Amino acid sequence: MTPPAIVILGAGALTTARRIQALYANSQVHGLQGRVAADVSYSELGAHLRELYARGTPIVALCAAGIVIRCVAPLLANKGAEPPVLAVAEDGSAVVPLLGGLAGVNVMARVIAAALAVSPAITTSGELRFGTCVLNPPEGYALADLGQGKRFVSDLLAGESTRIEGEAPWLDDAQLPRSASARLAIRVTPRAWSGRDDELVIHPRSVVVAVSGAGAEIEARVREALDAQGLAVLSLAALLASSEHMADQALAQAAASLNVPLRFTQTHPEDGERPSNLLHAALRIPYETLHDDATSGVALAVAPLAIDPDTIGRARGRLTVIGLGPGSADLMAPAARAALNEATDILGYDTYVKMAGPLRADQRVHGTDNREEMQRARHAFELASMGRSVVMVSSGDPGVFAMAAAVLEALDAERNAQWHAVDLSIVPGVSAAMATAAQAGAPLGHDFCMLSLSDNLKPWTIIEKRLRHAAEADLVMAFYNPISRARPWQLDKALDIVREYRAATTKVVLGRDIGRPGGTLRTIALGELRSSDVDMRTMVIVGSSTTRGFAKNAEGGEWIYTPRWYE
Ligand code: SAH
Numbered sequence: 001m002t003p004p005a006i007v008i009l010g011a012g013a014l015t016t017a018r019r020i021q022a023l024y025a026n027s028q029v030h031g032l033q034g035r036v037a038a039d040v041s042y043s044e045l046g047a048h049l050r051e052l053y054a055r056g057t058p059i060v061a062l063c064a065a066g067i068v069i070r071c072v073a074p075l076l077a078n079k080g081a082e083p084p085v086l087a088v089a090e091d092g093s094a095v096v097p098l099l100g101g102l103a104g105v106n107v108m109a110r111v112i113a114a115a116l117a118v119s120p121a122i123t124t125s126g127e128l129r130f131g132t133c134v135l136n137p138p139e140g141y142a143l144a145d146l147g148q149g150k151r152f153v154s155d156l157l158a159g160e161s162t163r164i165e166g167e168a169p170w171l172d173d174a175q176l177p178r179s180a181s182a183r184l185a186i187r188v189t190p191r192a193w194s195g196r197d198d199e200l201v202i203h204p205r206s207v208v209v210a211v212s213g214a215g216a217e218i219e220a221r222v223r224e225a226l227d228a229q230g231l232a233v234l235s236l237a238a239l240l241a242s243s244e245h246m247a248d249q250a251l252a253q254a255a256a257s258l259n260v261p262l263r264f265t266q267t268h269p270e271d272g273e274r275p276s277n278l279l280h281a282a283l284r285i286p287y288e289t290l291h292d293d294a295t296s297g298v299a300l301a302v303a304p305l306a307i308d309p310d311t312i313g314r315a316r317g318r319l320t321v322i323g324l325g326p327g328s329a330d331l332m333a334p335a336a337r338a339a340l341n342e343a344t345d346i347l348g349y350d351t352y353v354k355m356a357g358p359l360r361a362d363q364r365v366h367g368t369d370n371r372e373e374m375q376r377a378r379h380a381f382e383l384a385s386m387g388r389s390v391v392m393v394s395s396g397d398p399g400v401f402a403m404a405a406a407v408l409e410a411l412d413a414e415r416n417a418q419w420h421a422v423d424l425s426i427v428p429g430v431s432a433a434m435a436t437a438a439q440a441g442a443p444l445g446h447d448f449c450m451l452s453l454s455d456n457l458k459p460w461t462i463i464e465k466r467l468r469h470a471a472e473a474d475l476v477m478a479f480y481n482p483i484s485r486a487r488p489w490q491l492d493k494a495l496d497i498v499r500e501y502r503a504a505t506t507k508v509v510l511g512r513d514i515g516r517p518g519g520t521l522r523t524i525a526l527g528e529l530r531s532s533d534v535d536m537r538t539m540v541i542v543g544s545s546t547t548r549g550f551a552k553n554a555e556g557g558e559w560i561y562t563p564r565w566y567e
Contacts, residue, residue, distance in 0.1 A: 001058070001104070001139075002056065002057055002058060002083075002360065003024045003025065003026040003027035003028070003058075003360065003361065003362075004020075004024055004027050004057070004058035004059060004060045004084070004108070005027070005028060005030050005040075005052050005057050005058070005059055005060070005358075006020050006021055006027060006028070006029045006030065006060045006062070007029075007030045007042075007045070007048070007049065007052075007059060007060070007061045007062065007063075008029060008030070008031055008032070008036060008038065008062045008063075008090075009032050009035065009036070009045065009062070009063050010032065010035050010036050010090075011035070011036045012090050012091075013036075013062035013063075013090040014029070014031075014036060014038070015092075016062060016088065016089075016090060016091060016092040016116070017029045017038070017062055019092065019115060019116065020060055020088065020112055020115070020116075022115075023111055023112065023115055026360065026361035026362055027361075028040050028358070028361065030042055030048065030358070032045065040357070040358040042358075045063075045067070045071060046070075046071040047329075047330075049061065049068065049071040049072055050071060050072060050074070050075055051329070052083075053072045053075055053082070053083060053085065054075060055337075055341050056083045056341075057083055057360075058083045058084040058085070058100070058103070058105075058108065059072075059083065059084070059085045059086070060086050060088055060108070060112065061085070061086070061087050061088070062087075062088050062089070062090050063087065063090070064087065065087035065096050065098060067087075068085060068087045068098060069098060072085060072099070076099070082099050082100045082102075082103060083099075083100050083103055084097070084099065084100030084103045084104055084105035084108050085097075085098045085099040085100055085105065086098060086105060086108060086109055086112065088112065088116075092116040092118070093116075093118060094118065094121060095109050095112050095113040095116065095118060095120045095121060096109070096120075096121045097109040097120065097121070097122060097123075101124055101127075101133060101136070102133070102135060102136050102146075103136070104133070104136055106120070106122050106124055106127045106133055107132075107133075107136075109121070109122060110122075125157055126153045126156070126157060129156075129157060129175070130156070130174050130175050130176050131173070131174055131175045132170070132171065132173070132174040134149070134152075134153055134156075134171070134174070134176070134186070134200070135149040135150070135153060137168075137170065137202050138170050140204060140205050140237075140306030140307075140308065141188070141202050141203065141204050141205065141306060142202070142203045142205065142234040142235075143200075143201075143202055143203075144192075144193035144200075144201035144202065144203060144232060144234060145193060145201070148193070148197060148200065148201075149200055151197060152184065152186075152197075152199075152200040153200075155184060156176070156177065156184070159177075160177070160182065160183065160184050161176075161177035161178055161179040161182040161184070162176060162177065162178060162179070162182050162184040162185060162186055162200075163178070163179065163180060163181075163182045163184070163185045163186070164176075164178065164185070164186045164188075165185055165186070165187045165188065165189070166187055166188030166189050166202075166204075167188055167204070167304075167305065168186065168188045168202070171186070183198055184198050184199070184200070185198065185199045185200070186199070186200045186202065187199050187200070187201050187202070188202045188203075188204060189201065189202075189203065189204075190203055190204060190206050190207050190231050190232060190235035190302055191230050191231060191232065191235075192226075192230055192231060192232040193232065201232075203232050203234040203235040204235065204305060204306040205234075205235060205236065205237040205306045205307060205309075206235060206237060206302060206303045206304070206305060206306050206307055207226075207231055207235045207236050207237060207300060207301065207302050207303075208236070208237055208238050208239075208240055208279060208282075208283060208287070208300070208301045208303075208307065208312060209222050209225065209226070209236060209238075209239055209240065209298060209299070209300050209301075210240040210241070210275040210276070210278040210279045210282075210298070210299045210300075210301070211239065211240070211241055211251075211254075211275060211297055211298055212241075212242070212273040212274060212275045212278070212297035212298075213245075213273065213297050214241065214245040214248035214250055214251050216250050218239075218250055218251060218254035219253075219254040219257050219258060221296050221297065221298050222239065222254065222258060222298060223258075224296065224298075225291050225293065225296065225298040225300055226300070228291065229290050229291050229300060231290075231300065231302070233258060233259075236258060236260040237260070237261075237303075237306065237307040237308075237309050237312065238260055238261045238262070238263045238307070238309045238312045238313075239251070239254065239255045239258060239260050239261070239262050239263070240263050240264070240265060240278050240279065240282055240312065240313055241262070241263075241264055241265075241278065242264065242265065242266070242267065242273050242278060243264040243265060243266045243421075244273075245264075246264050246316045246421040247316075247420075247421050247423075252316075260309075261309040261315065262315070262316065263282065263309065263312045263313035263314060263315060264313050264314060264315075264316060265278055265281045265282035265312075265313035265314070266281065267280075267281050268281075274294060274299075275292065275293075275294075275297055275298055275299035276289055276292045276299040278299070279299055279301045281313075282312050282313035283301060283303075283307075283312065284311060285303050285307065285311070286303065286304070287301040287302060287303045288301070288302050288303075289301055290302050314386075314387040315387045315389075316387070316421065316422075316423050317383070317384035317385050317386060317387045317388055317389070317390070317421075317422045317423065318342075318384060318388075318389045318390065318422065318423040318424075318425075319380050319381065319384040319390045319391075319392065319407070319422050319423070319424045319425075320339040320343075320389075320390070320391050320392070320424075320425050320426070320427060321391075321392045321394065321398045321403055321404045321407050321424075321425075321426045321427070322335075322336035322339050322340070322391055322392070322393055322394070322398060322426075322427040322429065323336065323394050323395070323396055323397040323398040323399075323400075323402070323427065323428055323429020323430070323431070324336065324352060324355055324356055324393055324394070324395050324396070324429055325395075325396065325429045325430040325435065325515065326395070326396060326430060326432055326435035326436075326514045326515030326516065327355060327395070327513070327514070327515035327516035327519075328515040328516070331430045331435065331515055332429065333427055333428065333429060335427045336427045336429060339391050339427060340356055340359070340391055340393075342389055343363055343389050343390065343391040344362075344363060344364065344388045344389045344390070345363070345364045345365075345366060345383050345388050345389070345390045345391070346359060346363055346364070346365050346366070346390075346391050346392075346393065347365075347366045347367075347368070347376055347379065347380050347383075347390065347391070347392045347393070348367070348368075348376075348392055348393035348394065348403070349367070349368065349393075350367040350368070352393045352394065352395050353365055353367050353393060355393075355395070356391075356393050366379065366383075373403065373406040374406055374409070374410060376392070376403070376406070377392070377403065377406045377407045377409070377410035378410050378414075380392050380407065380410075381407075381410060381411065381414070381419045381422060384419075384422040384423075384424075385416070385418035385419050385421070385422055392407060394429070395429075395432070396429055396430065396431040396432045396435070397428050397429045397430065397431040398426055398427070398428070398429060399426065399428065400431045400432075400433075400450060400480070401450075401452045401454075401480050401481065404426045407424070407426075411424070430515075431450075432478075432480065432511070432514060432539040433448075433450055433478035433480070433539055433541065435511070435514045435515050435539075436478075436509060436511030436514050436521070436539040436541060437478075437509070437541060439511060439514060439521050440509040440511070440521060440523065440541070440559075440560045441549075441558075441559040441560040441561045442560075442561040442562065443476060443507070443509055443541050443543055443547055443560045443561060443562055444476055444478070444541070444562065445561050445562040445563065445564055446476065446544065446546065446562045446563065446564055446565075447473075447475050447476070447544075448475055448476035448477065448478060448544075448562075449466075449470050449475045449476075449477055449478070450477075450478045450480060451463070451466060451467065451470065451477055451478070451479055451480070452479075452480045452481045453479050453480070453481055453482050453483070453487075453490055453491060453494055454480075454481035454484075454487065455487065455490065456487075460490065463490075463494070464493070464494075464497060467494055467497045467498060468497055468500075468501075471497060471498045471500070471501035471502060472501055474501075474544045474545050474546075475544060476541065476542065476543055476544045476547060476562055477498070477541070477542045478539065478540070478541050479491075479494070479539070479540040479541075479542070480539070481536065482494075482534050482535075482536070482538055482539075482540045483531055483534050483535060483536060483538075484536045488531075491531040491534060492531045495526070495529060495531070498526065498542055499526060499527070502526055502542070502544075502545065503526070503527075503545070504525060504526055504527025504528075505525050505526070505527065506525065506526040506527075506542065506543050506544075506545070506547065507523060507525070507526075507543035507547045507548065507549055507560055508523065508524050508525065508526050508529050508540065508541065508542050508543065509521070509522070509523055509539075509540075509541040509543075509560055510522045510523075510524060510529075510533060510534060510538055510539070510540055510541075511538065511539040511541070512535070512537055512538045512539075513537050514539065523549060523557075523558055523560055526542065526543075543560070543562060544562055546562055546563055546566065546567075547560065547561070547562040548560070548561065548562075548563070549561075
């Protein structure tokens with residue numbers, strides 16, 4: 001289970017929060033910035049709770065139940081996928097499970113209440129009567145049909161008893177009305193539910209399907225084989241294929257539509273890709289081969305109990321290079337957030353890795369100094385080719401003077417097929433020039449260019465030449481890396497060149513730490529700009545001959561824009 005986020009608003013709740021924290025390995029206490037120091041800080045309760053909820057993180061909030069409900073209310077549409085949410089009184093005197101009945105909220109409420117020596121405020125009737133949620137089997141098991149499950153529990157609540165067929169160790173302690181001759185049965189089986197309404201079918205994820213070859217029709221082949229054996233799709237623990245097909249799109253699509261993890265294994269060349277050989281190579285547990293059809297290239301293995309997919313072969317590794325945007329969480333693309341949530345390993349310059357947080361304690365962080373970019377890119381591939389899910393973070397956009405090009409350069413230079421089999425993708429972000437421009441108005445409203453003034457990776461002569469051409473072409477210019485302690489004179493030189501072509505009244509926008517705490521925005525005339533106005537955290541946008549400004553009506557300051565046309 002993902003460890004819960006224990007959220008507090010003030011120091012008064014810290015003692016109770018720490019007691020709850022002690023119950024869950026790797027859990028963290030989240031404290032309101034400026035009010036209480038905890039493991040993770042957040043600045044706004046509502047936004048923070050919604051973000052945690054949207055990520056599927058269980059929430060234990062030490063505040064009024066009503067506040068918690070109001071905060072997550074906008075996200076409550078999808079009942080199937082909600083994480084547990086509980087409200088706990090600051091002093092530990094009340095534990096109220098609010099949401100996530102099918103995700104184990106009542107189990108959490110019982111555990112927390114027991115530790116705090118109070119009774120949990122459980123309101124779920126089945127749960128109250130039987131001491132467990134029959135419809136919430138543990139990891140590795142899946143309920144065949146939720147609607148039927150609800151009817152079944154109502155029958156039990158109406159006074160009927162049930163038999164249990166198959167292995168259901170988690171029901172051992174439940175106070176279920178049991179009887180060997182009962183009409184109703186709870187059946188734990190990989191066999192598909194027949195549709196009978198006197199049984200509650202729970203599938204152990206105990207079946208592995210191996211397919212040879214790749215290409216289309218995989219899903220249909222798998223479904224046919226399962227049907228032929230009367231097995232349920234929900235019993236699948238994994239779809240297994242040969243490592244040779246790691247990058248095959250059809251396989252990935254089949255696994256996604258079957259909603260099972262995809263795993264790969266290698267067979268001895270003389271054994272070939274026969275599906276039963278794949279099973280033999282990947283499974284380290286006793287199993288029965290139920291279906292071994294060389295013509296359709298599908299074999300099925302059934303184990304006595306649920307199988308942990310992490311013990312089957314290995315996953316295709318992933319490397320996602322993301323841009324965080326300028327800094328604030330609301331300017332990060334949801335795709336970048338999703339990649340972070342799924343990551344096992346996060347790489348990047350320490351400052352950016354911190355910006356990407358809060359991360360979970362089970363996520364490995366490989367922070368580094370800013371300069372070792374190629375080494376970091378290679379490290380990312382090494383981790384990903386071991387099957388891990390790696391995220392590389394850049395600020396702004398990863399393709400703008402950042403890690404995406406370094407990652408591709410590392411891959412381009414590498415022969416290792418395992419690196420090339422990694423599922424590589426790049427998620428764009430809001431670059432500093434865009435974020436700064438948006439705050440100023442629309443200075444990039446017409447043709448513009450982005451230039452890095454750093455001569456670390458290119459000779460200064462090239463920079464001068466590009467500046468001249470860009471200035472002469474009347475492009476708006478966005479300067480990245482404008483100045484640093486190691487490069488003190490370059491900006492003055494650059495401005496001298498630009499001044500040869502542009503009037504002293506040309507508008508210049510300076511954005512510093514845009515989207516980050518303490519960010520500032522200034523507009524200044526080119527003639528007045530000094531290099532002391534700029535540091536390495538500043539974005540410099542030099543307007544073209546048409547860039548203009550006018551006073552903002554209400555809040556003061558100026559809108560800057562470059563019209564879309566020329567006179
Ligand atoms: N990939 C980043 C740029 C990295 S180069 C992006 O797309 O934004 C680093 C330079 O970007 C800094 O020297 C500064 O000029 C600019 N920069 C990055 N973040 C900034 C921010 N939040 N505010 C202003 N400038 C920023």
